[in-house]
Amino acid sequence: MRFTDKICLVTGGGSGIGRAACQQLAAEGGTVVVIDRDEATAQETLRLIEKAGGRGLAVRADLGVVPDVQTAVDAVLATYGRVDVLVNNAAMMTFKPIVELTVAEWDLVMAVNLRAVFLLSQLCLPHMRGGAIVNISSVHGQQTTANVIPYAASKGALEAFTRGMSQEYPASQVRTNCVAPGAVDTPMLWNNPNVKSGQEKIEGEVGHPEDIAGAICYLASTDAHYINGTTLVVDGGRLSVL
Ligand code: NAI
Numbered sequence: 001m002r003f004t005d006k007i008c009l010v011t012g013g014g015s016g017i018g019r020a021a022c023q024q025l026a027a028e029g030g031t032v033v034v035i036d037r038d039e040a041t042a043q044e045t046l047r048l049i050e051k052a053g054g055r056g057l058a059v060r061a062d063l064g065v066v067p068d069v070q071t072a073v074d075a076v077l078a079t080y081g082r083v084d085v086l087v088n089n090a091a092m093m094t095f096k097p098i099v100e101l102t103v104a105e106w107d108l109v110m111a112v113n114l115r116a117v118f119l120l121s122q123l124c125l126p127h128m129r130g131g132a133i134v135n136i137s138s139v140h141g142q143q144t145t146a147n148v149i150p151y152a153a154s155k156g157a158l159e160a161f162t163r164g165m166s167q168e169y170p171a172s173q174v175r176t177n178c179v180a181p182g183a184v185d186t187p188m189l190w191n192n193p194n195v196k197s198g199q200e201k202i203e204g205e206v207g208h209p210e211d212i213a214g215a216i217c218y219l220a221s222t223d224a225h226y227i228n229g230t231t232l233v234v235d236g237g238r239l240s241v242l
Helices: 016-027 039-051 066-080 103-127 149-168 193-197 209-220
Strands: 007-011 031-036 055-060 085-088 131-136 174-181 231-234
Touching: 007 016, 007 066, 007 103, 016 031, 016 039, 016 055, 016 085, 016 209, 031 039, 031 066, 039 055, 055 066, 066 103, 085 103, 085 209, 103 131, 103 149, 131 149, 131 209, 149 174, 174 209, 209 231
Parallel strands: 007 031, 007 085, 031 055, 085 131, 131 174, 174 231
Antiparallel strands: none
16 A cells, blocks of 8 residues: 555546546545545545545645635645645646637636646645655647647646756655646546547547556655656657657
């Protein structure tokens, strides 16, 4: 049980990859804090964890809102007093060409996908001892399509952020890594208008949330004790055509 006695925070834990990560961390002994802006889905993830014999806490927070991020971390620290694993998984997309994007849309994507990662890291780091941060990037950080520039830019920046973290924190203190999924069978994939229209072609195998959760748990565990500042692509080989 790799996460026995570990306090594990997962953002976007109410759906898809985040929910699978919550379930796997809990199945391996972790106490899981499910953070999501959708309280009902966060509670449902917690219910699934508890039904399987695990434990945790559901916290509603909109990560695009700075006080919500602070409140979520305060709630975790008030309950558990520390953080061992932080999985920054929640993200959003826009589907517009660059000339049609508003500043508000740009700012919101950056706030949810990037600023929240900075804030959560900054707030959790003083309470982490030998723990791990896993940031969920995307193949879009390296190879993208039209009409999703803020998302692709946020994911590329997230990978650079992760490399920077590894320079400020040695592996012995806190390890920070990314997982970059390819196409994964979640609501985010199938609600993507570029995918619906066929503009973004889903070639090859579509992954399952559990495939990504396995990679997240590996990087979050001491099995990966010598891995810091890198990005693990989990895409069934999609990026290898580059
Ligand atoms: P999903 O749409 O199934 O789940 C995302 C969760 O994040 C939802 O529960 C949603 O309520 C929550 N969320 C969104 N905005 C939030 C906010 N402002 N505050 C708090 N919670 C918020 O998405 P999925 O597919 O599980 O995505 C998870 C991560 O995986 C994201 O970082 C995404 O960019 C990444 N990813 C997904 C891929 C896919 O094909 N599904 C491919 C590559 C990366």
